[in-house]
Amino acid sequence: MSTVYIENRPHQMNEKQNLLEGCLSAGMNLPYFCWHPALGSVGACRQCAVKQFKDESDTHGRIVMACMTPAANGTRISIDDPEAVEFRRAVVEGLMLNHPHDCPVCDEGGECHLQDMTVMTGHAYRRATFEKRTFRNQYLGPFVNHEMNRCIQCYRCVRFYREYAGGGDLNAFSLRDIVYFGRERDGVLESEFAGNLVEVCPTGVFTDATHKRHYTRKWDLQFGPSVCIHCGLGCNTSVAERYGTVRRIVNRYHRAINGYFLCDRGRYGYEFVNSSQRIRQPRLRGRLVPAEAALGYLRLLAGGSVMGIGSPRASLESNFALRKLVGPEHFYAGIPSSEASVLALMLKILRTSTARTPTLHEIEEADALFILGEDVSNTAPRMALSARQSTRQQPMQGLERLHIPLWLDHPVREAVQNARGPLFVATPFATRLDGIATRAIRGAPDDLARLGFAVAHAINGSAPSEGVVDGTAEIAEALQRAHRPVVISGASLRNAALVQAAANIARARPGAALALIAPECNSLGLALLDAAPLEGALATHAETLIILENDLYRRAPEEVADKFLSRFHHIVVLDSLENATTRHAELLLPAATFAEGDGTFVSSEGRAQRALQAFVPPEAIAESWRWLGEWKSLDEAVAALAADIPALAAITSASPPASFREAGQKIPREPARYSGRTAKLAQISVHEPKPPDDPDTPLAFSMEGSPNQPPPAVTPFFWSPGWNSYQAINKFQEEIAGPLRGGDSGVRLFEPAARGNGYFPGAPRRFEPKPNEWLIVPIHHIFGSEELSRHAPGVAELAPQPYVALNPRDAEAFGAEVFCLGQRVRVRLAPEAPSGVVGVPADIPPFLGFDLPMRAEIRRAE
Amino acid sequence: MLSALRTLWNVFLHMFRKRVTVQYPEQKPYLAPRWRGRIILSRDPDGGERCVACYLCAVACPVDCIALQATEDQTGRRYPEFFRINFSRCIFCGYCEEACPTYAIQLTPDFEMAEYERQNLVYEKEDLLIDGPGKYPGYNFWRVAGVKIGGKDKGEAQNETAPVDLHTLLP
Incomplete structure (x- = not known):
C-alpha cells in the first residue's frame, strides 16, 4: 500500500495500480473514457487529468493523466484544481463536437458513460456551431446494433474485441479526425463475446439489439440477481424485467467468475422466457x-x-x-448413463483430488493451459475468454524487470509482441482457440486420453501410460516449467478416460489446478443428489x-x-x-x-x-x-x-x-x-x-x-x-x-483434499478406424446446442444447419450429402479431423437423443 | 358603534364595484396559453407523432402516473406503442412537459376533466394525441437528431455533413 495525498488529504492506495484506479477505489469521482479495468490504460482520451505536485511547497503543479501515473507512495495530486477541472471540461467539449442530438432515441440514454462524464465535468452547453460528421451504420448481426455517429473514438471496442477477445472482424478505419469502427462489410460479428461491446462502449455506438425490440430505460427495469443457466460455469447475471416480460440480461460482476464479461449465449439466450412456447397455466x-x-x-x-x-x-x-x-x-x-458416469467420476475427482478447481479468474492468471478433449469456446464459452488471457501471462512475467506496470497496456503489448504462453488444445475437431494455441492436437477421444495419460507419465514416472504419443514431451515440459498450470477437461465427449487423464496430470504435477467442465447449469448439483x-x-x-x-x-x-x-x-x-x-x-x-x-x-x-x-x-x-x-x-x-x-x-x-x-x-x-x-x-x-x-x-x-x-x-x-x-x-x-x-x-463445495487418491490406471486402447463403422462424435455449438437458448430468435438465427463433419480424405467416398443416424444431411469438410471420426452438431435437431459418441454407419445419399 | 357603521358603509360601497363572479359554465374564464391543464401529445409540422418514447416524462413525473412502451416502425422511427396517463394521480405540475426533449407532451389550458368514474381518468394514447403541433409550431426533433428514419437519410439532418465514404479511409 502507498499513501497518496489528494487535496492534501492522505489516502491509502495499492501501489500496483495507477492513480485513476486509486482515486476510484478511494471513492472519488474522476471521469475517464479509454481506460477499462480489464483492458488497462492507454492514455488516449485525456479525460482523467489531475494536477500533480512535487511536494507540499509546490503550488504550481503540472497536469498529468491519472490513468498513466502510478499510485506511488507520497504522490500529491489535486482533482479539484481549477486548471485540471477546466482541462477536463475542455476535453469533453472536444469529444462532444460531433456527437449527435440522439439521447432521447438512443438506447444508451440513462445508462450512458458519456452522459455521466459530461455531467461530471460540467459541460452543459454546446458552443460549436459547425457541421457534424456522419457515418452510415452496419448490420452486425442479431445481437449488436451499430450507430456510428455517436462514437467518441475511445478505441475501447477494438481493444476489447481484437486484443482481449481475439476477434478479427471489427477494426478501426481512420484518416485524420475521421475514425470508423466497424467491419469490412456488413455481417454478423464473428466473436462469441461481441455482446460485451454493449457494456464496453461508453456511449451508444454498440447497443443491445434484442433490447431495442422491447426497449426500456435502465431506471424502469426491475432486476433480479441471477446465475446464467446456459452452461455449467455459473456466470452471474442481472435479469431485467418490465411489464411482465424479460427485457435484457446484463453482466453482474463476480471477480472470481465472469468478471466484466459474459458470452453471447448467456447475454442473449434469455428470450426463451418470453417465448410463445411458454407453458403459463396448468x-x-x-x-x-x-x-x-x-x-x-x-x-x-x-x-x-x-x-x-x-x-x-x-x-x-x-x-x-x-x-x-x-x-x-x-x-x-x-441423463443417460454415459453422461452420468462421467459426472460421477468428475464428482469423485473433485472430492478426492489434491488439485484445486480453479475459478475463471485463476484460469486467466494461469501461465500454462492444457485443454483436453473440450471445445471450450462452445461448451463453456466464458472460460475460453479466460484461456485467451492466460496466454499473455508467461510473456508478461519478465515485465517487472523492465519496470513496466501491468496496467500500462500499450507498453505491455509492445514488450510482449506476439509472444504467447503455452496453451495446448487437444480435441477431435478444430476449435476457435487453435489460433492462439502453442499446438493444437487432433485425435479421436480415446487417442486424446492416451495423450493425457502419456503427459502425466512424462511428468511423473509413477503415472501409468501405454506407449508414446506425439506431442507429449512438449506439453509435459510446458506444464512443468509453468508456475500456475491448469488442466481443463470435461464431460462433453462423455469419455471417462479423458477426465481420468486430466486428473492424472493434475496429480503428477503438484500445484496444477484441474478444471472439469460440466455440461449443464446444474449437472454437478444433480450428480450430488446421487x-x-x-x-x-x-x-x-x-x-x-x-x-x-x-x-x-x-x-x-x-x-x-x-x-x-x-x-x-x-x-x-x-x-x-x-x-x-x-x-x-x-x-x-x-x-x-x-x-x-x-x-x-x-x-x-x-x-x-x-x-x-x-x-x-x-x-x-x-x-x-x-x-x-x-x-x-x-x-x-x-x-x-x-x-x-x-x-x-x-x-x-x-x-x-x-x-x-x-x-x-x-x-x-x-x-x-x-x-x-x-x-x-x-x-x-x-x-x-x-x-x-x-x-x-x-x-x-x-x-x-x-x-x-x-x-x-x-x-x-x-x-x-x-x-x-x-x-x-x-x-x-x-x-x-x-x-x-x-x-x-x-x-465452494469442494476444496482440494489433503492426501488425494492414486492415479487412474490404464489408458484406453488406440482408436482404430474400421471400414463402414464410424465413430460419431458430438460437435458443440455455442448457438444451438443448448436447449433453452435455442428458443431465443437471435440464437436460433445463428444456430448451424445440421451437417456431418468429415475429414476430406474420408469424404471422398461420399457425395455432398450422406445418410447419418437416419438423417440425410450435407457434408462439411473438417480438414484436421482424425480419420474414421465423424462429427455431428450436438443436440441440434435432428441429432437429438443419440447417445454420442457412438459407432454407426454412414451411407452415400443418392 | 363606529366600527359597525363603517362595516355597513363598506358593504354598501361593494354594491357599486365590478363583479368578479364568473358565470361558469355559461361564461368561460380566461386561461393563459401556458396554463397547466389537461395533457396532450402533439404532432410535428409534418404530421408525424412527436413523441419518441424516450421515457423522460415518465421518469420526471413525481407521482409516476405516466407509463409507456417504446417501439419502432420499419424505418427506425421510434414512437410509443402505448402511452398512458393516469389523470386520477396527475398533479399537473408540468414536469413532463419540461422534461420532454421533442415538445411532444404539453399541458393545455383545459381543466374540464371531471368524471363520475375514476377509471375514466385513465387516458390512452388515442385520448391524448392531437392533430397539431400545440404551443411549439416549428420544431421537428427528427430534423435535428442524427439517426436515420424514413424520409431522412444520414447526413440530411440540420448541421450535418454528408456521410463519410468509407473507401476514403482505406489505405
Whole structure:
C-alpha cells in the first residue's frame, strides 16, 4: 500500500495500480473514457487529468493523466484544481463536437458513460456551431446494433474485441479526425463475446439489439440477481424485467467468475422466457385447470406408485423436492448413463483430488493451459475468454524487470509482441482457440486420453501410460516449467478416460489446478443428489411418472422415449417450454424459469450459487419445488435439502436468508427512479395493487428499501449517484477489479483434499478406424446446442444447419450429402479431423437423443 | 358603534364595484396559453407523432402516473406503442412537459376533466394525441437528431455533413 495525498488529504492506495484506479477505489469521482479495468490504460482520451505536485511547497503543479501515473507512495495530486477541472471540461467539449442530438432515441440514454462524464465535468452547453460528421451504420448481426455517429473514438471496442477477445472482424478505419469502427462489410460479428461491446462502449455506438425490440430505460427495469443457466460455469447475471416480460440480461460482476464479461449465449439466450412456447397455466389432459385443482390431482397421483425423473437444468431445490416426493429409490437423474458416469467420476475427482478447481479468474492468471478433449469456446464459452488471457501471462512475467506496470497496456503489448504462453488444445475437431494455441492436437477421444495419460507419465514416472504419443514431451515440459498450470477437461465427449487423464496430470504435477467442465447449469448439483441414470428408469415401472424440466427426447432416441412414456398410466410434466415430452403429459405444470423463480445451482467449479427471481409472473407459474414440495419458502426448502444431504449442507450460506435486512429494510429490486407505478396497470384497474410480497429472498419488488450496498449475492443491479452506466461497478468493489464489498458470492463445495487418491490406471486402447463403422462424435455449438437458448430468435438465427463433419480424405467416398443416424444431411469438410471420426452438431435437431459418441454407419445419399 | 357603521358603509360601497363572479359554465374564464391543464401529445409540422418514447416524462413525473412502451416502425422511427396517463394521480405540475426533449407532451389550458368514474381518468394514447403541433409550431426533433428514419437519410439532418465514404479511409 502507498499513501497518496489528494487535496492534501492522505489516502491509502495499492501501489500496483495507477492513480485513476486509486482515486476510484478511494471513492472519488474522476471521469475517464479509454481506460477499462480489464483492458488497462492507454492514455488516449485525456479525460482523467489531475494536477500533480512535487511536494507540499509546490503550488504550481503540472497536469498529468491519472490513468498513466502510478499510485506511488507520497504522490500529491489535486482533482479539484481549477486548471485540471477546466482541462477536463475542455476535453469533453472536444469529444462532444460531433456527437449527435440522439439521447432521447438512443438506447444508451440513462445508462450512458458519456452522459455521466459530461455531467461530471460540467459541460452543459454546446458552443460549436459547425457541421457534424456522419457515418452510415452496419448490420452486425442479431445481437449488436451499430450507430456510428455517436462514437467518441475511445478505441475501447477494438481493444476489447481484437486484443482481449481475439476477434478479427471489427477494426478501426481512420484518416485524420475521421475514425470508423466497424467491419469490412456488413455481417454478423464473428466473436462469441461481441455482446460485451454493449457494456464496453461508453456511449451508444454498440447497443443491445434484442433490447431495442422491447426497449426500456435502465431506471424502469426491475432486476433480479441471477446465475446464467446456459452452461455449467455459473456466470452471474442481472435479469431485467418490465411489464411482465424479460427485457435484457446484463453482466453482474463476480471477480472470481465472469468478471466484466459474459458470452453471447448467456447475454442473449434469455428470450426463451418470453417465448410463445411458454407453458403459463396448468393443463390436465389438454384443458386449462386452476392451480389448486392441478395441485390436488398431483397429490392424489403422488400417493400411489410413482417414479420421478430429475433434470440437470432444474435447481437443486426442484430436484430435491421431486426426490423427496417420490422417494430416493424412485428418483432418476434423467441423463443417460454415459453422461452420468462421467459426472460421477468428475464428482469423485473433485472430492478426492489434491488439485484445486480453479475459478475463471485463476484460469486467466494461469501461465500454462492444457485443454483436453473440450471445445471450450462452445461448451463453456466464458472460460475460453479466460484461456485467451492466460496466454499473455508467461510473456508478461519478465515485465517487472523492465519496470513496466501491468496496467500500462500499450507498453505491455509492445514488450510482449506476439509472444504467447503455452496453451495446448487437444480435441477431435478444430476449435476457435487453435489460433492462439502453442499446438493444437487432433485425435479421436480415446487417442486424446492416451495423450493425457502419456503427459502425466512424462511428468511423473509413477503415472501409468501405454506407449508414446506425439506431442507429449512438449506439453509435459510446458506444464512443468509453468508456475500456475491448469488442466481443463470435461464431460462433453462423455469419455471417462479423458477426465481420468486430466486428473492424472493434475496429480503428477503438484500445484496444477484441474478444471472439469460440466455440461449443464446444474449437472454437478444433480450428480450430488446421487440418482441412478435414465437407463434405470427405463427398466422399472410405476403407475405415475413425474418428469421435472427434462425433455426425454433429448436424452434418449425417439423410439425408446415413445415406448417408455407409453408404459405409464399417468404422466406429470413440469416444464417452462413446450417440447416433445410435454405433449405426453396428462398433467402439465408451468415451471418458473430463472427469471421468475428462485433456486440454487452448482457450477462446474463446485460453487453453489442462488439465482433469485426478477419478477412475479401474472399467471400460475411457480418454481418446480413449490409445485412438488410442501415448503412455504425457499429457506425452508434449502434447510430441508441441507439437512437431508450432508454434501450440500453448505448451500444454506450461498446467499443471505429471506430474513436478512440491510439497515432494517429489504433490498429494492427497482432503481430509486422507477417510473409509472401508478399508471402501468391502470388500464386494468385504476386502483393500484399492492406490490407482491417476497417470502423467499431479502429483496423487495419495489423501489423502496435500503439505499446501502447489499451483499454481493443479492445485489440486483449496479447504480451509484452520478454513475448511471454499468461503470457504477467501481463504486461496489473493494478496490478496482477486486471483489465486490462483502467478498465473492456463492459457496465452494469442494476444496482440494489433503492426501488425494492414486492415479487412474490404464489408458484406453488406440482408436482404430474400421471400414463402414464410424465413430460419431458430438460437435458443440455455442448457438444451438443448448436447449433453452435455442428458443431465443437471435440464437436460433445463428444456430448451424445440421451437417456431418468429415475429414476430406474420408469424404471422398461420399457425395455432398450422406445418410447419418437416419438423417440425410450435407457434408462439411473438417480438414484436421482424425480419420474414421465423424462429427455431428450436438443436440441440434435432428441429432437429438443419440447417445454420442457412438459407432454407426454412414451411407452415400443418392 | 363606529366600527359597525363603517362595516355597513363598506358593504354598501361593494354594491357599486365590478363583479368578479364568473358565470361558469355559461361564461368561460380566461386561461393563459401556458396554463397547466389537461395533457396532450402533439404532432410535428409534418404530421408525424412527436413523441419518441424516450421515457423522460415518465421518469420526471413525481407521482409516476405516466407509463409507456417504446417501439419502432420499419424505418427506425421510434414512437410509443402505448402511452398512458393516469389523470386520477396527475398533479399537473408540468414536469413532463419540461422534461420532454421533442415538445411532444404539453399541458393545455383545459381543466374540464371531471368524471363520475375514476377509471375514466385513465387516458390512452388515442385520448391524448392531437392533430397539431400545440404551443411549439416549428420544431421537428427528427430534423435535428442524427439517426436515420424514413424520409431522412444520414447526413440530411440540420448541421450535418454528408456521410463519410468509407473507401476514403482505406489505405
